[in-house]
Amino acid sequence: MAQEDTALPASLNPAQKNVLSQLGAKPDERPEFSADLQRILKQNLEEVAQTFIRDIPDNESLFVNKHLLTQIMGCEKRYIADSEESFEWSVPTARGTLSHKAIELSIFWLGPKDPLTLTNEALSRAEQGNDSLASWIKDLNEGDRAQLCGDVNSRVGSFLETWPPLEKRWRPMLETPIRVELAEGKVVLSGKVDLTLGSAGGNIAGKVIVDFKTGKFSPSHRDDLRFYALLDTIRIGIPPRLVASYYLDRGEFTPENITVDVLESCVARISDGITRLAQIRFKMRPPTTQAGPPCRWCTISEECETGQEYLANDDT
Numbered sequence: 001m002a003q004e005d006t007a008l009p010a011s012l013n014p015a016q017k018n019v020l021s022q023l024g025a026k027p028d029e030r031p032e033f034s035a036d037l038q039r040i041l042k043q044n045l046e047e048v049a050q051t052f053i054r055d056i057p058d059n060e061s062l063f064v065n066k067h068l069l070t071q072i073m074g075c076e077k078r079y080i081a082d083s084e085e086s087f088e089w090s091v092p093t094a095r096g097t098l099s100h101k102a103i104e105l106s107i108f109w110l111g112p113k114d115p116l117t118l119t120n121e122a123l124s125r126a127e128q129g130n131d132s133l134a135s136w137i138k139d140l141n142e143g144d145r146a147q148l149c150g151d152v153n154s155r156v157g158s159f160l161e162t163w164p165p166l167e168k169r170w171r172p173m174l175e176t177p178i179r180v181e182l183a184e185g186k187v188v189l190s191g192k193v194d195l196t197l198g199s200a201g202g203n204i205a206g207k208v209i210v211d212f213k214t215g216k217f218s219p220s221h222r223d224d225l226r227f228y229a230l231l232d233t234i235r236i237g238i239p240p241r242l243v244a245s246y247y248l249d250r251g252e253f254t255p256e257n258i259t260v261d262v263l264e265s266c267v268a269r270i271s272d273g274i275t276r277l278a279q280i281r282f283k284m285r286p287p288t289t290q291a292g293p294p295c296r297w298c299t300i301s302e303e304c305e306t307g308q309e310y311l312a313n314d315d316t
């Protein structure tokens, strides 16, 4: 996303100008990366994945995404408990998916962009699908449906109010899937990026990756974006220039410039994550426990001695 001159359009409000100034960069501010970086990063991950190739059964793959990485890098016992629970849609889980869909529609929408129209369109499209989300929406009672509409509407309204209209020349892409296969497809790293803007030119970085969030900052948000940056680097060959969480309810960014150091630390974290996931999933060792604030909402805390000990002394 280029910022060719410093004058920002007067028609934009201060929040919209802030988005432009945070995400834009002049051509001479964009970093250049070695064409060899992609090969080196992938090779490092490949070496880790290859060590488990014989432990993964013939008809299986080890899937790694941002949620699994965050879980496995915390308490392994809780990861197992959570993975055994079946996923169920709820207003909090569905509102993110539907808000992203409505924001996606807003970018390509030709008529007037009012949040409620976009919200209703996103809901109606999701309801017409043939997946679990469609069935869940069809069965919603009036109160939950109204709550869902209200939550999505306020997120879309916040996006429209705080983001400038996205121009075609910025190449906006939403919900882009990215995937990297290692060890002949035995290990699969995958994710879906909320929004990308811009693109690399030769070996010069130019892309910006944005993840929409609500609520307060968590270090895992930064880790999620680094994960996407690494996958995109391996996919395209050049890293994104910048990644940023954008908090819809506050209209604030937490941006991070992507450097070789950032990518290398991400490779180290993912290598650790692949190792832990493979060891636990294929029962090479028992899971460890890691007590901390998540014990407060852990579903197996009552039967966990470590967690009980932590909670007994937790006076925060």
Ligand code: SF4
Residues within 6 Å of the ligand: 075, 076, 077, 078, 289, 290, 291, 292, 294, 295, 298, 299, 300, 301, 304, 305, 306, 307, 308
């Ligand atoms: S209570 Fe705490 S230590 Fe025990 S399994 Fe849950 S998160 Fe882990």
